[in-house]
Amino acid sequence: MADDKKLTKRSEDFSAWYNEVVLKAELADYSPVRGCMVIRPRGYGIWERMQHQLDTMFKETGHENAYFPLFIPESFMKKEAEHVEGFAPETAVVTHGGGKKLEEPLIVRPTSETIIYAMYAKWVQSYRDLPILINQWANVVRWEMRTRLFLRTLEFLWQEGHTAHATHEEAGEEARRMLGVYRDFMEGYMAMPVVTGVKTDAERFAGALQTYSCEAMMQDNKALQSGTSHDLGQNFAKAFDLRFQTEAGGIEFAWNTSWGVSTRLIGGLVMTHGDDNGLRVPPLLAPIEIVIVPIWRSEEDKGRVKAAAHLIKESLLSWERRIPGRLRVHVDDRDGIKPGAKYFEWELRGIPLRLEIGPRDLDQNQAILVRRDTGVKRAVSLSSVGEDAADLLHLIQETMLIDARERREHNSIRGGITYARFREVMEGDGGFVYAGWCGDAKCEAAIKEETKATIRVLPDEEFRSAEPPKTCLKCGSASIAEALWAKAY
RNA sequence: CGGGGCGUAGCGUAGCCCGGUAGCGCGCCUGCUUCGGGAGCAGGAGGUCGCUGGUUCAAAUCCAGUCGCCCCGACCA
Numbered sequence: 001m002a003d004d005k006k007l008t009k010r011s012e013d014f015s016a017w018y019n020e021v022v023l024k025a026e027l028a029d030y031s032p033v034r035g036c037m038v039i040r041p042r043g044y045g046i047w048e049r050m051q052h053q054l055d056t057m058f059k060e061t062g063h064e065n066a067y068f069p070l071f072i073p074e075s076f077m078k079k080e081a082e083h084v085e086g087f088a089p090e091t092a093v094v095t096h097g098g099g100k101k102l103e104e105p106l107i108v109r110p111t112s113e114t115i116i117y118a119m120y121a122k123w124v125q126s127y128r129d130l131p132i133l134i135n136q137w138a139n140v141v142r143w144e145m146r147t148r149l150f151l152r153t154l155e156f157l158w159q160e161g162h163t164a165h166a167t168h169e170e171a172g173e174e175a176r177r178m179l180g181v182y183r184d185f186m187e188g189y190m191a192m193p194v195v196t197g198v199k200t201d202a203e204r205f206a207g208a209l210q211t212y213s214c215e216a217m218m219q220d221n222k223a224l225q226s227g228t229s230h231d232l233g234q235n236f237a238k239a240f241d242l243r244f245q246t247e248a249g250g251i252e253f254a255w256n257t258s259w260g261v262s263t264r265l266i267g268g269l270v271m272t273h274g275d276d277n278g279l280r281v282p283p284l285l286a287p288i289e290i291v292i293v294p295i296w297r298s299e300e301d302k303g304r305v306k307a308a309a310h311l312i313k314e315s316l317l318s319w320e321r322r323i324p325g326r327l328r329v330h331v332d333d334r335d336g337i338k339p340g341a342k343y344f345e346w347e348l349r350g351i352p353l354r355l356e357i358g359p360r361d362l363d364q365n366q367a368i369l370v371r372r373d374t375g376v377k378r379a380v381s382l383s384s385v386g387e388d389a390a391d392l393l394h395l396i397q398e399t400m401l402i403d404a405r406e407r408r409e410h411n412s413i414r415g416g417i418t419y420a421r422f423r424e425v426m427e428g429d430g431g432f433v434y435a436g437w438c439g440d441a442k443c444e445a446a447i448k449e450e451t452k453a454t455i456r457v458l459p460d461e462e463f464r465s466a467e468p469p470k471t472c473l474k475c476g477s478a479s480i481a482e483a484l485w486a487k488a489y
Numbered sequence: 490c491g492g493g494g495c496g497u498a499g500c501g502u503a504g505c506c507c508g509g510u511a512g513c514g515c516g517c518c519u520g521c522u523u524c525g526g527g528a529g530c531a532g533g534a535g536g537u538c539g540c541u542g543g544u545u546c547a548a549a550u551c552c553a554g555u556c557g558c559c560c561c562g563a564c565c566a
Contacts, residue, residue, distance in 0.1 A: 335524095344526075
C-alpha cells in the first residue's frame with residue numbers, strides 16, 4: 001500500500017508529521033520508560049556533530065570541560081530560594097540506596113548550578129582564581145507532565161556552562177558572549193535563524209538576574225526556545241558562599257553565569273527544515289553528506305557500476321575541501337531494493353546530496369547529483385565530482401538558512417497591530433508578532449490567558465522594528481519595550 | 490490531576506453489538522524474474538487478542554476490576 005509509506009503532510013497535522021519524521025528517519029524511538037526516549041544512531045550522529053562544533057566554539061572562547069555529579073543533596077537545592085521554588089515541582093528524588101533509606105534525599109540534577117557553585121566556593125580564594133570558565137556535557141532530569149520526542153522528555157542531554165567572575169560587568173559580557181556563540185552555531189551550522197533578546201520576569205530562569213534566549217520559528221509558526229544564557233548576578237554566590245579577596249584586599253561575592261543548549265535542538269532542526277518527504281539535514285551537521293546509489297540492469301552492469309560507485313567514493317574522500325574534515329560519503333549498493341526505493345529512504349533521512357551512477361552515466365564519464373533541499377538534478381563530470389559536490393553542499397547549507405529566514409519573516413508581523421487583530425492571528429496561523437509592552441506582568445499574563453501567546457523575548461536591537469511601538473498591545477498605555485509575542489513549545 | 494480515545498504478529502488494523510478454527514495490508518524470510526523514482530509472482534515464518542478475575546460446555550467478543558499508552562487542558566530546555 002503506497003499510503004503506508006507516505007508521511008502525514010505538515011499542513012494536515014504538524015504534530016503527527018513531526019512524530020513520524022523522528023520515528024521513521026530513525027532519529028529516536030519511544031522507550032519502555034514513560035516520557036523517556038532512546039536516541040538512535042542517526043539522531044545521535046547529529047548530536048555528536050552538534051557537540052563537536054559547540055565544544056570547539058566553547059574552547060575557542062576559553063572554556064574547559066569538567067564533570068559534576070548526577071546527584072545533588074536536597075539541602076543544596078534549597079539554598080537558593082527562587083531556584084528551589086522553580087525546580088521543586090519537576091525533580092526526581094532518590095530516597096533509598098543500597099537497600100537503606102538515605103539520611104538526606106538526593107535530587108537527580110535538573111541543572112547543576114547548586115553543586116557547581118558549591119565546588120567553586122571551595123576553589124576560589126582570591127581574584128587571581130577568577131574567572132572560572134567551565135562547561136559540562138551531561139544528562140539532566142525534569143519530571144515533565146507531557147513529553148514529546150526531543151522537545152520535552154524526562155531525561156535529556158545537554159551542555160551547561162558555568163562561570164564565575166570578579167565583576168558583574170565581566171559576567172554580563174560572558175552571558176552575552178555565549179548567547180552570541182549559540183546564535184552563530186544555530187545559524188551557521190543548523191541553518192536555523194534565531195531572534196535573540198532578554199526574557200521578561202515571567203520567563204526568567206529561577207535564580208537569575210537576566211535570562212537571554214535564542215528563539216527560532218518552527219514551520220507551524222510556533223517559537224522554540226533553543227538556547228538560553230543567564231546572568232546569575234551574585235544570587236548563587238551568596239547562597240553558596242562563593243567569595244574572593246579583591247585586589248584591594250576586600251571580600252566580595254563572585255558573579256556567575258550559566259548557559260545551555262540541549263538535544264531539543266534536534267527537534268528544532270526537524271521542525272525548521274523538514275518537508276513532506278521527511279527530514280532535511282544541513283550538510284554541516286549531516287553524519288552522511290552524500291549517498292551514492294548505483295543503478296544497474298544486467299549482471300554485467302551491476303559489477304562495473306558498483307565498482308565505479310566505490311571508486312567515486314574514494315575520489316570524494318580524497319577531495320581537499322575548504323572546511324575541515326573529509327566529505328562524508330556512503331555507498332548504498334544493497335541488492336534487491338530498487339533505486340527508487342533507495343531515493344525515498346535517503347530523502348526521508350534527510351541526506352543533503354545524492355549521487356546516482358548508472359551504466360549510461362558511466363559510458364559518458366558522468367554522474368547525477370541531486371539536492372535534497374530543492375530536488376534539482378544535475379549531471380557532473382566524474383573528473384570534477386569532488387569539487388562539484390563540495391560546492392553544492394556549501395550552497396545547500398546557505399540556501400537552507402536563507403529559506404528558513406524568509407519563512408520566518410514572511411510569518412512575522414510588525415507595526416501597529418490591534419489587540420483584536422492579534423487575537424485573530426493567534427487563533428489562526430500564528431507567527432511572531434512584534435508589538436509594544438507596558439512592562440506590566442499583568443498584561444503579559446492576561447494575553448497568555450486569552451491567546452496562549454507569551455513574550456518570547458524583548459528582542460535585541462537588530463531585531464527591533466524601525467519604528468518603535470508606542471503603546472502596549474494589551475492595555476494601550478505607553479510602551480516601555482518592543483516585545484516578540486508568539487505561542488511557544 | 491480533569492476531559493476524550495485506544496490496547497489483537499515488528500507496524501497499521503478487521504473481527505467485539507449478535508460468544509464457537511483469529512483475518513487483512515505493510516514489513517520480514519526463501520526462490521525466480523526485476524532494477525534510471527516506493528517491483529512482480531510463488532512459497533514461508535511470526536499471535537499467552539494489555540493484565541487479573543467472573544459468567545459460560547466454550548470468551549478477542551459479555552461483566553467487573555486493574556495496568557499502560559496516546560490526544561486535549563494548568564508547568565517547562
